[in-house]
Amino acid sequence: MKLLLTTLLILFSFTTFGQSKGFAGDYNRTLNTTENDILDYKLTLNQDGTFVFHYYSKIKNGIPPEVNKYGKGKWTAKDNLITFSSNKQEDFDEKYTLDFNTSKARFVTKNPRDKSDRIIKTKLAFVESEIPWMQRMDVFKI
Structure with a gap:
């Protein structure tokens, strides 16, 4: 019985790791305007769920001209939806x-069954956020 239980546990763990979608990694999006303004978004999803x-x-006529904003916290994934959370005591x-x-x-990634030549960059497409400029923002995996 112990052997059977151990075998099932090992098979389950291989199945779990085999279905990993590879969410973790670095994501980036840089936008340049015709006036040489720069908007740069960098997101790192760590393997440990942080x-x-x-x-x-950097906006030429902005007040202030250069802005740096940071955020951190934890992330979880269910199917292809990633949910972000921040703890007010630890992350701020x-x-x-x-x-x-x-x-x-x-x-968003190219479906493995899609055998066409079209190129679909792996990305995170923000669908909800209380940060106004993050709504509908796409950041691409590096």
């Missing part, structure tokens, strides 16, 4: 001020 986000903008300080608590992003 994330770090950095937003940088003078540097980390962005609140990702209600943020959700969809993981």
